[in-house]
Amino acid sequence: MTPILKASGIQKSFPGVVALANGELSVNPGEVHGLVGENGAGKSTLVSVICGATPPDAGSIEYLGEPFAPRSPREAYNAGIRVVFQHLSLIPFLTVTENLYVGRELSGGLGFLNRGAMRKRVDATLQELGFAHIGGQDRIIHLSTSQRFLVEVAKAVLYAPKLLIMDEPTAALNDAETELLFSITRKLRDEGSGIVWITHRLEELAQITDRITVMRDGAWVETVDSADVTRDAIISSMTGRKITAEALPPPLKAGAPVYLRTSGVSSDDGLHDLGIEVHSGEVVGIGGLAGSGIEEVGRLLFGVTPLRAGTVEILGRTYRRGQLSPGKLSRSGVFYLPGDRMGEGIFDVRPVLENTSVSALPQLSNFGFLRRGEERSSVRGFIERLGIKTRSAGQVIDKLSGGNQQKVLFARGMLTKADVFILEEPTQGVDVGAKADIYKVIHELAENGAAVLVISTDTRELLTICHRLLAVHDGRVIASFNADEVTEDRLVSAYFGQIDERETA
Numbered sequence: 001m002t003p004i005l006k007a008s009g010i011q012k013s014f015p016g017v018v019a020l021a022n023g024e025l026s027v028n029p030g031e032v033h034g035l036v037g038e039n040g041a042g043k044s045t046l047v048s049v050i051c052g053a054t055p056p057d058a059g060s061i062e063y064l065g066e067p068f069a070p071r072s073p074r075e076a077y078n079a080g081i082r083v084v085f086q087h088l089s090l091i092p093f094l095t096v097t098e099n100l101y102v103g104r105e106l107s108g109g110l111g112f113l114n115r116g117a118m119r120k121r122v123d124a125t126l127q128e129l130g131f132a133h134i135g136g137q138d139r140i141i142h143l144s145t146s147q148r149f150l151v152e153v154a155k156a157v158l159y160a161p162k163l164l165i166m167d168e169p170t171a172a173l174n175d176a177e178t179e180l181l182f183s184i185t186r187k188l189r190d191e192g193s194g195i196v197w198i199t200h201r202l203e204e205l206a207q208i209t210d211r212i213t214v215m216r217d218g219a220w221v222e223t224v225d226s227a228d229v230t231r232d233a234i235i236s237s238m239t240g241r242k243i244t245a246e247a248l249p250p251p252l253k254a255g256a257p258v259y260l261r262t263s264g265v266s267s268d269d270g271l272h273d274l275g276i277e278v279h280s281g282e283v284v285g286i287g288g289l290a291g292s293g294i295e296e297v298g299r300l301l302f303g304v305t306p307l308r309a310g311t312v313e314i315l316g317r318t319y320r321r322g323q324l325s326p327g328k329l330s331r332s333g334v335f336y337l338p339g340d341r342m343g344e345g346i347f348d349v350r351p352v353l354e355n356t357s358v359s360a361l362p363q364l365s366n367f368g369f370l371r372r373g374e375e376r377s378s379v380r381g382f383i384e385r386l387g388i389k390t391r392s393a394g395q396v397i398d399k400l401s402g403g404n405q406q407k408v409l410f411a412r413g414m415l416t417k418a419d420v421f422i423l424e425e426p427t428q429g430v431d432v433g434a435k436a437d438i439y440k441v442i443h444e445l446a447e448n449g450a451a452v453l454v455i456s457t458d459t460r461e462l463l464t465i466c467h468r469l470l471a472v473h474d475g476r477v478i479a480s481f482n483a484d485e486v487t488e489d490r491l492v493s494a495y496f497g498q499i500d501e502r503e504t505a
């Protein structure tokens with residue numbers, strides 16, 4: 001069988017970094033090919049070479065049996081290669097339909113855009129893919145992170161691609177959306193497309209892939225049949241070491257004060273009567289389906305979106321409508337890690353150093369003067385601790401791999417010495433090893449007396465790191481569980497609104 005794609009001996013260096021020392025990837029028609037490796041292993045760079053965005057220094061590619069050296073993404077696109085990138089590429093102020101047709105608008109006669117036809121086609125595609133909650137007329141800016149991602153997928157599959165590459169497609173998706181993406185992927189595979197599936201959620205390898213290629217330090221390590229390997233074997237070929245991701249939260253202290261409490265809180269965007277309580281020393285998780293309202297919780301509590309009714313009590317102070325603001329909250333000891341890292345979190349052209357220390361500047365200053373030595377040494381400490389792969393603390397952050405950018409954002413929060421942490425998708429895009437490190441740091445925060453609220457679409461993550469879990473359904477907390485007493489199934493049923501009396505929150 002001629003592979004759809006065969007990349008061999010791909011090399012690529014950037015100033016001071018060898019991103020690819022020996023990239024190899026061979027994808028057959030009708031297969032889902034997993035591509036895994038630690039943060040910074042070179043996965044996205046390899047994709048970027050294949051799709052014509054980055055010229056390689058050496059190596060060769062065959063596509064459908066012919067030599068292939070795309071000089072631009074347009075050339076790869078025209079050859080039938082589609083990529084769903086780790087960083088979204090949609091234009092926020094346009095509608096879904098406009099985004100899907102950017103650059104190839106359907107015209108009616110006389111060169112007029114046939115908007116009606118475009119819209120119908122997009123609505124039909126969205127429907128067919130099962131994205132009924134997204135409309136062709138919705139503006140991207142009004143969609144949640146996961147909805148934006150699904151639009152990105154719709155854009156890629158609009159015309160059957162020969163090769164579809166998805167770079168961490170499930171990082172921001174919840175379980176139901178992930179299932180949906182699995183079924184779309186299987187359908188494309190059955191129609192003969194070759195699919196590359198990059199992920200840090202290793203349990204997906206068994207669920208969706210046929211073969212797996214492992215990369216380490218920019219080089220190919222092995223390609224194996226998914227049926228023949230265990231998760232542990234993949235982890236050790238990725239990292240060269242064994243990792244135990246299991247982490248138990250520290251024991252709760254009796255009589256610890258409540259640091260964060262909401263009562264009767266509602267928002268304009270669909271949260272009603274939300275009741276949350278997090279004690280000092282406690283890690284509380286919040287989960288729910290897409291559209292349940294969990295996407296709103298962090299922004300609401302941090303004063304980014306307005307509170308419509310109810311009260312929020314944080315560190316002994318009570319806030320009502322109009323009184324919450326990000327500035328006020330961060331000054332009084334609250335740190336918020338937004339889930340939408342690209343949109344809200346990163347100052348992309350600034351160095352790692354500033355991106356890490358930005359929220360902690362007050363703690364690192366005397367009378368308005370920044371103690372630069374201390375800034376540098378504490379940032380360096382975190383670079384080491386979380387294994388952030390960067391040339392130096394002075395490197396501009398958008399040159400880091402996706403997972404390493406996420407680690408920088410996380411480190412930013414840890415430097416603030418806040419007492420209340422609101423963490424949205426804290427390990428999004430982070431590899432297994434770093435995930436375990438981040439879990440450890442979260443537990444240390446709690447042990448030192450902070451209250452931690454984790455909002456995550458990753459059910460296993462919540463079950464692993466939290467003391468208590470809150471299930472949100474239809475804008476309300478409908479059930480509360482002790483993490484060590486609940487199964488994944490029970491939790492997910494609660495997300496769907498199915499609870500029995502004992503569990504009522």
Ligand SMILES: Nc1ncnc2c1ncn2[C@@H]1O[C@H](COP(=O)(O)OP(=O)(O)OP(=O)(O)O)[C@@H](O)[C@H]1O
Pocket residue numbers: 014015017018019037038039040041042043044045046086389390399400401402403404429431
């Ligand atoms: N434009 C660039 N300039 C400098 N260095 C770069 C650039 N692009 C990538 N790198 C470096 O190349 C290495 C590989 O990065 P890449 O993004 O391919 O990793 P990855 O395997 O996709 O990681 P992740 O899982 O975190 O997304 C990293 O060390 C990264 O910092």
Ligand SMILES: [Mg+2]
Pocket residue numbers: 043044045086167401402403
């Ligand atoms: Mg990447």
